[in-house]
Each structure stands twice: as structure tokens, then as C-alpha cells.
Amino acid sequence: xxxxAAIAAFTLLAAVAGAQDRPGVGxxxxxxxxxxxxxxxxxxxxxxxxxxxAVPKVTVTLTILSGFSSDPPDLTGLAQMxxxxxxxxxxxxxxxxxxxxAFAMGGSLTAGVSQDFSSLSTRGLSEYAAxxxxxxxxxxxxPTLPEDELAILRQQHLQTVSRQKSSPQFLSNRQxxxxxxxxxxxxxxxxxxxxxxxxxxxxIEAFHRAHYRPNNAILLVVGDxxxxxxxxxxxxxxxxxxxxxxxxxxxxxxxxxxxxxxYFVQRPNSIQxxxxxxxxxxxxxxxxxxxxxxxxxxxxxxxNSRIVRNIREEKGYTYSPGSAMTGFADAGFYRFSADVRNxxxxxxxxxxxxxxxLMRARGAEGAELQGAKTYLRGVFPIQTSTQGGLATLLNxxxxxxxPKDYPETYREKIAAVTQEQVKKASETIFGSDNSVIAIVGxxxxxxxxxxxxxxxxxxxxxxxPTPAPQ
Amino acid sequence: MPQPRATCRFAVALGLVATFAAAVPAADTxxxxxxxxxxxxxxxxxxxxxxAAPVVVVEVMYxxxxxxxxxxRTGFAHLFEHLMFQGSEHVGKFEHVRIVNENGGVLNGSxxxxxxxxxxxxxxxxxxxxxxxxxxxxxxxxxxxxxxxxQKDVVSEEVRVNxxxxxxxAFEWLGLPQKANTNxxxxxxxxxxxxxxxxxxxxxxxxxxxxxxxxxxxVLVVGGDTTPDEVMKLAEKHFGAIPQRQVPARPDxxxxxxxxxxxxxxxxxxxxxxxxxxxxxxxxRMTKDFxxxxxxxxxxxxxxxxxxxxALVKENQIxxxxxxxxxxxxxxxxxxNGPMLYTFRVDYRPDVKGDDVLKVVDxxxxxxxxxxxxxxxxxxxxxxxxxxFLDTLEGGFGRSDLLAAxxxxxxxxxxxxxxxxxxxxxxxxxxxxxxxxxxxxANRTSIDRRPAGGAQ
Numbered sequence: 001x002x003x004x005a006a007i008a009a010f011t012l013l014a015a016v017a018g019a020q021d022r023p024g025v026g027x028x029x030x031x032x033x034x035x036x037x038x039x040x041x042x043x044x045x046x047x048x049x050x051x052x053x054a055v056p057k058v059t060v061t062l063t064i065l066s067g068f069s070s071d072p073p074d075l076t077g078l079a080q081m082x083x084x085x086x087x088x089x090x091x092x093x094x095x096x097x098x099x100x101x102a103f104a105m106g107g108s109l110t111a112g113v114s115q116d117f118s119s120l121s122t123r124g125l126s127e128y129a130a131x132x133x134x135x136x137x138x139x140x141x142x143p144t145l146p147e148d149e150l151a152i153l154r155q156q157h158l159q160t161v162s163r164q165k166s167s168p169q170f171l172s173n174r175q176x177x178x179x180x181x182x183x184x185x186x187x188x189x190x191x192x193x194x195x196x197x198x199x200x201x202x203x204i205e206a207f208h209r210a211h212y213r214p215n216n217a218i219l220l221v222v223g224d225x226x227x228x229x230x231x232x233x234x235x236x237x238x239x240x241x242x243x244x245x246x247x248x249x250x251x252x253x254x255x256x257x258x259x260x261x262x263y264f265v266q267r268p269n270s271i272q273x274x275x276x277x278x279x280x281x282x283x284x285x286x287x288x289x290x291x292x293x294x295x296x297x298x299x300x301x302x303x304n305s306r307i308v309r310n311i312r313e314e315k316g317y318t319y320s321p322g323s324a325m326t327g328f329a330d331a332g333f334y335r336f337s338a339d340v341r342n343x344x345x346x347x348x349x350x351x352x353x354x355x356x357x358l359m360r361a362r363g364a365e366g367a368e369l370q371g372a373k374t375y376l377r378g379v380f381p382i383q384t385s386t387q388g389g390l391a392t393l394l395n396x397x398x399x400x401x402x403p404k405d406y407p408e409t410y411r412e413k414i415a416a417v418t419q420e421q422v423k424k425a426s427e428t429i430f431g432s433d434n435s436v437i438a439i440v441g442x443x444x445x446x447x448x449x450x451x452x453x454x455x456x457x458x459x460x461x462x463x464x465p466t467p468a469p470q
Numbered sequence: 471m472p473q474p475r476a477t478c479r480f481a482v483a484l485g486l487v488a489t490f491a492a493a494v495p496a497a498d499t500x501x502x503x504x505x506x507x508x509x510x511x512x513x514x515x516x517x518x519x520x521x522a523a524p525v526v527v528v529e530v531m532y533x534x535x536x537x538x539x540x541x542x543r544t545g546f547a548h549l550f551e552h553l554m555f556q557g558s559e560h561v562g563k564f565e566h567v568r569i570v571n572e573n574g575g576v577l578n579g580s581x582x583x584x585x586x587x588x589x590x591x592x593x594x595x596x597x598x599x600x601x602x603x604x605x606x607x608x609x610x611x612x613x614x615x616x617x618x619x620x621q622k623d624v625v626s627e628e629v630r631v632n633x634x635x636x637x638x639x640a641f642e643w644l645g646l647p648q649k650a651n652t653n654x655x656x657x658x659x660x661x662x663x664x665x666x667x668x669x670x671x672x673x674x675x676x677x678x679x680x681x682x683x684x685x686x687x688x689v690l691v692v693g694g695d696t697t698p699d700e701v702m703k704l705a706e707k708h709f710g711a712i713p714q715r716q717v718p719a720r721p722d723x724x725x726x727x728x729x730x731x732x733x734x735x736x737x738x739x740x741x742x743x744x745x746x747x748x749x750x751x752x753x754x755r756m757t758k759d760f761x762x763x764x765x766x767x768x769x770x771x772x773x774x775x776x777x778x779x780x781a782l783v784k785e786n787q788i789x790x791x792x793x794x795x796x797x798x799x800x801x802x803x804x805x806x807n808g809p810m811l812y813t814f815r816v817d818y819r820p821d822v823k824g825d826d827v828l829k830v831v832d833x834x835x836x837x838x839x840x841x842x843x844x845x846x847x848x849x850x851x852x853x854x855x856x857x858x859f860l861d862t863l864e865g866g867f868g869r870s871d872l873l874a875a876x877x878x879x880x881x882x883x884x885x886x887x888x889x890x891x892x893x894x895x896x897x898x899x900x901x902x903x904x905x906x907x908x909x910x911x912a913n914r915t916s917i918d919r920r921p922a923g924g925a926q
Contacts, residue, residue: 022560023602025573026595029524029695054522055860056500095784099775104850106857108773125857152787159743159790159817166637166742269739272627272635304564304571313564316623319631339631371572378574378593385523386864 031381033390033407037227039234043243044215047234048394049227052387057106058126058223059391062136063399064118065218066211069185069249069330074198077191081153081199082207083111083118088149090142095149098139105132109139115186116329117399118211123388126224130233133221137237140212145201157196164190165461168267168274168440172337175263176276176438178463180333182255192462214238216246218398222391251330254280257434262456265440266469273345273441277352278335279431284327284400290413291421292429296325297372298364298422299355299430300336304371306355307336315351317344325429329400334429345441346449356430363423377411443469501887502863505698506877509705511714512686516873516883517701518693520865526694527866528600529589530608531874534682536660537583537808538721540674545625545662548581549670550678552621554588555579559610563617566603573599583660583797583806585878589867594695598704601692605708608688611679613672622668629661637740641919642747642815643799649734650749650915655723656809684715689877691870725751725809731911735824735918746824748831748916749811750908752796755804756880762896762904763812764803765851767795769843770834771814772854781834782816788826791817802862804889805875811915812908824918835909842902856890 037049064083071078087109088095102109107124120140122132164170174189181187219238221230257279282288293301300307300323311317321338340348364372383389384407397406437453439446450456460466505517539547557563570577575592588607590600633640644661651657690709692701728751753759771778771794782789794814796803818827843851862868863886877883 023598025593025599028593029595031524054520055864057857057860057864096775096780099773100850103768103772103775103854106853106860108775123857123861125853125860152784155787155819156783156790159819162742163637163817166740168635270635272630302571303577304568309564312624313620316620317627319624319628339627339635341627341630367572371568374574375571378596379576381523381593382525382576382591382866385525385866 031411033384036394037231039231041214041235041238043239043241045234045238045241046218046398047221047231048218048398049221049225049230050390050394051225051227052222052390053224054385054387056126056224057123057387058129058132058221058225059121059123059387060129060132060136061119061121061220061391061395062140063218063220063395064140064212065116065216065399066246066249067113067117068115068188069251070207070211070247071185071188073185073188074195075203076188076195077157078199078203078207079118079211080111080113080191081157082204082211083113083120084153085145085150085204086120086139086143086208087111088153089144089146090138091144092142093138095146098135101135107132109135117395119395129221129223129225129230133219133230133233134237140217141238141241143208145204145208147201150201150204154196154199157191158193161191161193161196168270168272168339169337171265171267171461172274172276172438172440173335175265175440175459175463176278176335176436177333179261179263179436179438180254180257180278180280181331183252184254184331185249185251186254186328186331210244211246213244213246214241215243220391220394220398222387222394254331257431257436259434260454261436262453263436263438264443264456264458265438265461266443266458266466267440267461268442270342270440270442270445272339272341273439273446274337274339275345275348276335276337276438277349277435278323278333279429279435281325281332281334281429282327283329283331284396285329285402286327288425288428289327291417291425292325293376294369294372294414294417295359295364295422295425295429296323296334297376298368299323299359299426301325302372302375304375306359307352310355311338311340311348311351315344317341317348327400342441342445345439345446346452349437349453353432356432359426360430360432363419363426365419369419369422373414373417376414380410500860502869502873504873504884504886506883507702509685509710511710511712512684513705513709513712514689514877515702515705516689516691516877517696517698518691518869518873519697520693521695522865524594524695525591525866526594526597526600526692526696527589527591527870528597528604529587529691529867529870529874530604530688531585531587531691531871531878532683532688533585533878534687535582535584535586537655537723539660540678541654542666543670543674544659544666545629546666546670546674546678547586548660548662549621549625549667550675551579551581551586551588552625553613553618553675554607554611556617556621557612558607559612560606561603566607569599569603575600582800583810584808585805585875587871587874589870591866597692597696597700601704601708604690605712608683608685608709609712611675611683613675615672618670618672618675622670625662625667626664629664629667633661635740637738637742638745638919639738640799641736641917642813645736646747646749646813646915646917647811649732649917650728650751650811651725651809653723653725653809655721656725680715681718684717685709685712686714687717689874691874691877693870693873694865723808727751728913728915732915733918734916735920737922738919739922741919741921743817743820744824744918744920745815745817746827746916746918747813747815748828748914749798749813750913752810752812753904753908755807755810758900759904759907761893762900763908764796765848765855765893765896766838766843766901766905767812768854768858769847769851771795777834777838778814778816778831781830782818782827786830788822788830789816789818804872807879824916828916832911835905838905839902839909842898845898848896848898848901852893855893859890
């Protein structure tokens, strides 16, 4: 702030006495998650129950340990379609009955599919816990996969695909992931018109038969429930489900990244550039996850991070900058993302690499490092204080095979991260010279700022290479 | 929130930052502990004790929203929200954020029709620190021209990313109120024209702060791992000496009754598929008809079970997605205090027309008007609403925000424990009557939004 500005500044201040010294923070109070009750049925289904009584509700999630990465390459979206259509009819309930029954118990039934898993979830009043488990079990085990419902779903998904192509954030992420993962199945993030056309009932039926098996699944129940009663309900619902050997996905090696690979998706009339920058990262179960998380928090993973302070609070380039590490079963990725006005597209990229290089060269120390660790330790009880938040944590734990004491030791492991580890972690996750840059925007408005970047690959909204736009 | 479908999707709107994130009560006796006091300077204080986790929520909600922001300064209430993070007497620019994060907490602020809120979720050992931070900026605000310009730029980028560079341009929650309403207060662009945002001056900021950011125009809510005694002592200590100020009478925000249907069509350069949004003016909040429609809402548009979805997606197969709710995209049924719309958005097939969608909508609504809902449906709606409401009460920000709104608008945060009983009284005849009165074309405004170059 220069002198003139300091003089022009004003202070609105009522002349009052009051406690104006900044108060300290008291000793940390103990935090303990409720115990988990774990049981494996004879057919291999793992059942995990945690009693969490903040409100008389319950979250029931059946997670199948197969997701996008189990889709054959030309059938991207098969796992998603399977998870959607199982909710559209069973041997004893039609689509409408399934929905009405969930509604009447205070919930909805939803499917969530990720790279390594497919979840069927519902959340309702805890007095209906056994019935909610029965409903989830019925759709998972006894779906009829009706053709007429499939036709409706296919139309819905086709329109979603079309809508996605108009979202710059979606396109930026998709192009980024394709470039980072190449032939690895994690490159596939969404359906296409072609894959939707190729997914038919027979393929869904085969997928369901192969993957929806008790020994390839976990039932998570979190809520105001009695664990023994839930275990009994799970046995009653799922006891007769027959096991099978679900095929595991085959993982091609992701491409080794050399140099800065730049992709530009032309979006006429864009008034901002949607930028992704990043590279491969370790898988979720990597023991270095704690120090990687601390490094990312300092860089761009918290509101009070270097990226936000720089390109938002100092320069005003963007509203929503940030970075995240995402870990899957076989690999992970690190991604910075922001939407910036056209005029500062080049300068934003330069600032991001400046911050990356600084993290790689010097890591972080002192109050900044301590603050990031306190932040992560403090946020953990906040995230797990709701039933849904706790269920999400447990799902991550069981899907990726994290240690059984992961929630109980998380905070001490964060506290133990050292300055040296953060420096090393920075070198691991921030690629700098070897990075993928994906930009979605209007080329004619930003091209002059991008001349210093390496050769740029232009792609259309479907990801197909195109000549440079005019 | 009672409408997770709306709040999850648009949680980013008009906020400071885009993302963040016991006892065993029997089902029928669940209640939220509430202690309510007023300090001599008029500050309302609500405490809701809950020791399930070593976490506290500190929220200050001011009774100034975008509805009554200055006429030549659209978007100003929201810009001002950002400025509250730029420094106060003892806290430097962005230090508020640094202090909260470095002590293990998260924070945000948001601007809504009738209020602006600020909150911290912290480890409970940092309770006093969070209260001190809120008190310091209620008592004083420090702003340089550079910091004002910086936040004008940040907010302009926010409007671009959430509106101007997005397909559909937020037409269902930002555009529709501008078309449906006629009183400027309800009908202006509350995210702001970029030129108005850039025109804001330090003098505007000073005047707005002096006018509205007074303790007697606010409520402090503290929830979580603390006690009423501790909170009241700290509230006295940190907020007690902030002087009361005269707050101007609220302007007339009444909306004259709509007498004929309004339809608009818009062309969208960025969208690839069409969508239609429509909204009905709602009865006054907390009235008999309001409660009746509150229970019809989940039956009409909660999820795949609902009548609109079943008719549009399943039976007629002309739409791919249906969403809707009261205070859509910005809040829930209770956290506003003025004219409000009941809004729907339908994403539909490119080869049909928006009118075809509205015809099916009218059939669904006509059936409710003619035959009502069954007792069984109403019973299920009550269960479903109660379940959603419990999610709001579960803890953290949802509970504190509702308590704040009920204190600010109803002077009765304890109402959090009686809303369900009021809904219990609603009969099927009440629902039918409210649908007949309010869900009529003459009370409706719609915007049909189609891709500029045709669907692709």
C-alpha cells in the first residue's frame, strides 16, 4: 500500500471501549469418533455400522467396488447406467413404487459412480433403517432392468452429455484428465453419444451379474441406530446374495509427462478462460498422503492459501481459484483450477507456475506450515460431525483400503508432518516443467497472451483434435 | 436445508468463496436447545448448545440483503459482504480468513434477499477468537481504495463465472425474479451490473456500513460445544459496548398482485439444450396457505418420486431434469422476509417447445386443484419434510442459519421447534385450496431459454 492510499483509506470506528486485544485459543478439546461395528457376512459382504445420534436419521450406502474404470473403453458410462437402471424396477417393485417408498421414509434413492466404485445411497428417518436397507438391497440384488426405463434413461443421459459440453468447467476438467491419464481408464470421466448408443440391456445385465456381488461390496450405515439391529437387518436382506468373482479393471500405465503439454478447447463467446493445471499424483492409499495434503493446503487447498492470496486477493484475477489432490485406487492427480477474465489468462498461468516453483524450491515453514496443519486437524471433526460426512469418510476408507485406525490417527499424523516432508511432497505433486495445461476459452481473445507456451494442441468440445481456430 | 436439491446446486451463488465446506432423543421428542437474549444495545443473541463434537459455529446475520440495496448500485449488498473481509480496526486485509483457517476453522459469508450472513465453524477452544473477529468488524471497518478495487474485480469475476459465462445465465434464480416482480426492490439485478459494481465508492461503503451494520440490526448465533452462560458473557464482553444506531424504516417492498400470465423467451449463446423456468408468487411466509404449499412442494418437485418428474420425464418423456422450490437457488422456505417466488426449472428435449412443458405442468397442477392430494400423500409429505428439516437441524451452519433467520424475522428462534407442529395441522383441503389460489397461470411468470444457434 502506498502512502497516498494509506491517507485515502478510512476507518469506520465507533469510539467505544471494549475488549480489543485478540483473545488466545484454549487447549484443544478431546475428539473421538463413535466406534464402528464391523462384520463380514458368510457371502463376503462387509457391513460397517456407526452410531451417530445428532438427529434421528440414518444414511445407508451400498458401495460396489467397481466404477468407471471397469467400463470397457468403448462403453464409458456402463457402470453409471447400471447404477441408475437398477433403481427403475425390481422383481417386486416398479420404478414408481421404489421412489414413493423412499420418499415416504423421508429420503431419496441416489446413485453415485466414481472411478473405482458405484454407490447406491439413501438417507431417511432412522425409524425406517431396516426398510431402507431392504430397499437398497432389493435394487442391488433383484433389478429387472426394464427396456422402457432404459430408453428414458438414455434420453436423459444424452441431454446431460449435451449440457456438459456447454460448461467450461466441465470441459476444462475433462480435457485435463484425458491428457494426464492417456490410455489409463481414469482418463474417462463421462459418457459420450457413441458410448450411450452402444450400452444396451444385455451389456448392463452382464455388468450387473459380474460386479454386483456381496464379496465386491460394502454396506455402510451411519445414524441414530442400534448396531446389532442393523447387523441383523443386513443379514436378513443380504444373507442369500450369492458371491462371485468380480473382474478387476486392468490399468494401463499413465503416460509419462515430459514438458508442458498445452490443450486449448475453443469456446466462442467465452468471456473467461477456464484453466486447469496439474499432473499425476500418488494413489489415495499412498502413505505420503498426509504430507501431500499439507503441501496442497498451503498452495491452493484452503481459502487462506498462496494461490488465493496471490491471484484473488492481490491481483483480483479470479473469484474461485483453488487446487485439489484426488486419489484413486491405482493413481491420483493434482489439479489447480480457476476461471479468469480473458485479459489475464496468460498472467494467471505465469503466476501459478511462479507459486509452483516457489513451493518446489522452498516448501513452507513456520507459522504458515503450522497453520495448515492446525487447519486440517480442525476441519476433520467438522467434516465428520454430520452423518453424511462420516459416511463419506468411511466410504473412502473402505474403498481404498486405508488402515483401520485411519480416522483415529488422522489428526496425529497431520501433526507429525515435518518441514522436510512438505518440501519433498511439493516436488512430488507440483510438476512445474512437466505439467498439463488445459484452457477452455475464446482463442481470438487470448491467443496473444499464450505465445510463450509450448506447442498448443487444439481440441473441440468432444476432445477431438482440430486446427487452430481463426 | 429443506430443499437440498436447490441449495446443493447453487451454494456458490453470491458468496464470499465458492467452496468449503449427545443425547439420544427419541424420534418424536427431538428438539433443538435454544436460549435467546437481547443485549442492551439491541443485539439479539441465540445460543444452541450441542456437545456432540468439539466444534462451535459463530454466525452474525445482519438484516440487510440485496433487496433494498441502493438503487443506482445493483450488486452493492453483495460487494459489501466481500469488503467485510478486507480489514477492521484490529484485523488486516484477509487476516480474518488467515486467523480462522490457521486456528482450524472454516468460514464464509453470503448475501440473500433480506439478510447478509457471516459465519465461522471452529474448534470450540477458539470460540472467543471467532466472536472477537465478528465483533471487531461489527464495530469498525477499514478499507483502502486498493482493497475496494481488488474486491470489485473479484466480485466482477464472480458474476462472470456464475452468470455471464455460464450457459442459462442463472436465469431461473437471478433472471426470473426480475421478470416476475414489478417493484424495483424485488425486480432488479441483485448480483449486479458490472458497471454498477465498478462504480462503487468508499463513500458508498461508509454510508452502507453506518446505516445497516448496527448491533440492533443483527443477530449473533452461537451453536455447538459451549454453554449459554459462556456465550452471554463473551457477547457482553465483545459486542456489549458497540453503540446502538438508528436504522431507517424499511422501504415498501410489497409486490402488487399479478393479474395475468407473463411469458418471456430468451436466446442463449452458450447453451446447447433448452430449458424453461417458471415461478408463482407465494403467499406470505408463515401463513396458512404458505404452510399448505410447503407440504405440496415435496409432492410436486422433490425428486424422482414427485408429480412433476413423473409427468414430464417418465410419462410424457419430454424433459430430462426437473428441479424447484421456494427461494430457489438462494435458501429455503424460512430464510427471507418479503415477496417470494415458488420456482421450477425444467430441462427439456430440443424437439419440443417450452409451451409443451407448461401444458403438462398445468395438467399436473389442475389435477391437484380438482382432486386435491390424498391423505396418504399428505402424510408422506409430512414425513418427508420432517426428514429434510432434520438435515437442516443436524448441526453446524444449517441450524445456526435457521435460528438466525427466525430471530431476525420472527423475533422467535424457538419457532425452530414448532414449525413441524404447525405443518402437522395442514389438511388435504388446505393444500387443495392453496393450489387453487396460487398455482394458477395468472400468478405465473415463465422464461423459455433456447440455444441461440438451435439445439446441438
